[in-house]
Amino acid sequence: MTSRRSNHSRRRDLKMTEKKERQEGFERGKAVLDAVDGAAGAKVIDALGDISPELGHQIVAWGFGEIYSRPGLEPRDRQLVTLGMLTALGGCEPQLDVHINAALNVGLTPQQIIEAFLHSAVYCGFPRALNATFTAKKVFAERGLLPVA
Structure with missing residues (x-):
């Protein structure tokens, strides 16, 4: 018992x-x-x-x-990696929206985000880089960050 x-x-x-x-x-x-x-x-x-x-x-x-x-990566570095992966996956625009905002929150600039999407075109193609860039344009517009110089 x-x-x-x-x-x-x-x-x-x-x-x-x-x-x-x-x-x-x-x-x-x-x-x-x-x-x-x-x-x-x-x-x-x-x-x-x-x-x-x-x-x-x-x-x-x-x-x-x-x-x-x-430990090992700063929040801005994690967001940069995340943006690249979501861009490469494609079809992740709602998640890209959230993570573009997060990237801005942790210190990435609009210019750095756009440069990351341009760089991704080499590896995952222009259509995915364009989708990511237009998602960024939407986020930047909502935050009053256009035009990106």
């Missing part, structure tokens, strides 16, 4: 620990997400709430809590 109770207690304690770690990872990621993406990042996570809250949780806890918070 005692061993059954202690096994149950250990399982309950393990679940509580996992739940606490899950929440701590989410909170750590949320702080990074807020610092990098601001309201745009929160809007994406909120939009997932009624269809896939777990995807939103994983983006925050793993993507931002574990990956974006790692």
Whole structure:
């Protein structure tokens, strides 16, 4: 009887620990997400709430809590890499919109962002570079950053 109770207690304690770690990872990621993406990042996570809250949780806890918070790259460098990857993938204009805003938030200039898209044309083609550039134009217009010199 005692061993059954202690096994149950250990399982309950393990679940509580996992739940606490899950929440701590989410909170750590949320702080990074807020610092990098601001309201745009929160809007994406909120939009997932009624269809896939777990995807939103994983983006925050793993993507931002574990990956974006790692040492080795500064936030502006991470955004530059992200912009290049989203451009190369193609069809990611909504995510590019969020990450172009994030890139500006962490110190990249409009000129640097446009230069990154121009550079990407060599590796992933003009159509994808154009799509990224026009997404940037939309973001820059919304932020009053046009024309880009």
